[in-house]
Amino acid sequence: MREAILLTYMGAPSTLDEIKPFLFRLFSDRDLINFGVPAFLQKPLAYLISTFRTPKVKPQYEAIGGGSPLVRYALDQANLLEKETGIKTFLGMLYSKPLLKEVVKEIERYSPDRLYVLTLYPQYSVATAGACFRDVEKFLSKKINYTFIKSWCRNSYYIEWIQKSIGKELKDLKEPFILFSAHSLPKYIVENGDIYVNEIEDTVKLVMEKFKEIPYKISYQSKVGPIKWLEPSTEEVLKELKEEKRKEVLVFPISFISEHIETLYELDVEYGELANELGLNYKRVKLDHKNLLLIKALSSEIDKLRKE
Incomplete structure (x- = not known):
């Protein structure tokens, strides 16, 4: 049987020139962000927001090297997953190159008997993993037999990867407080029944089984626009x-599995500066996207489907 894997993600601008097209595609997606305007106004509004937001965020991308490394790191993960499983692995992004709607053509030429679709979002949300699955269904030929892996937030390898990543940083702290910072979502998405918050909480609960004596909290970052997040x-x-007179905080970006603008700039620069002003000893756990535990988390999810 000829098998293949498709890894999907929203993507990121790899160069400064890609920022505006990326933002336009992102804000045009009504399933991700509904601005509360009629559907026909979504794209015009997305164009205005991307036009005004591009010069604002451009310095942020310049500060991290002229673009996000997210796509490059995702390609690393796809290559490592292919080596781990021995299965041809493709990578498709919703809002940046390599665009999913182009990658599906490569998959169709490859013509697998079975395709396993896995997002690089451990926790499911209709706005993230759900959007990836929606576009796979939209663009991929119905002749291809494919199966979705909805969520892998409780995967034991994934949990161990987080625990070991945190553990490496704890040894230098005397009175640590662990802050799990997750990418935020518009509040109405969760109020409509989305399971994202529950899955974030489940992941954190499993991680903290190893650090029972350490206080912790979950927070949310990266909100954009006037709606409630x-x-x-x-x-x-x-x-x-x-205010609680804490002196040390160790931040783990709980909804991410590789470095990008939200970790390298928002957490490291913006919140790093804020923590410094507040007098906090602030450390952020770096994300080792090539770690074998993380790759095994992905491959073990594929193995589950192969055995079905």
């Missing part, structure tokens, strides 16, 4: 820790 924000929690 998940709370508490990472900024708010850092200020609360100061």
Whole structure:
């Protein structure tokens, strides 16, 4: 049997020139962000927002090297997963190159008997993993037999990867407080029944079984626009820790599995500066995207499907 794997993700601008097209595609997606305007106004509004937001975020991408490394790191993961499983692995992004709608053509030429679709989002949300699955169904030929892996937030290899990543940083701290910073979502998505928050909480609960004596909290980052987003924000929690007279905070980006603008700039620069102003000893756990435990987390999810 001829098998193949498709890894999907929203993507990121790898160069400064890709910022505006990426933002336009992102804000045009009504399933991800509904601005509360009629559907026919979504794209015009997305164009305005991307036009005004591009010069604002461009310096941030310049500060991390002129673009996000996310796509490059995702390609690393796809290559490592292919080596681990021996199965041809493709990578497709929703809003940046390599665009999913182009990658599916390569998959169709490869013509697998069975395709396993796995997102690089451990926790499921209709706005992230759900959007990836929606576009696979939209673009991929119905002749291809494919199976979705909805979520892998409780995968034992994934949990161990987080635990060991945190453990390496704890040895230098005397009175640590662990802050799990997750990418935020518009509040209405969760109010409509999305399981994202529950899955974040499940992941954190499993991780903290190894660190039972250490206090922790979950916060949310990266909100954009005037609509209401998940709370508490990472900024708010850092200020609360100061008021509680905490001295040390170790931040783990719980919804991410590789470095990109939200970790390298938002967490490291913006919140790093805020923590410094607050007098907090602030450390952020780096994400080792090539770690064997992480690759085994992905491959073990594929193995489950292969045995069915």
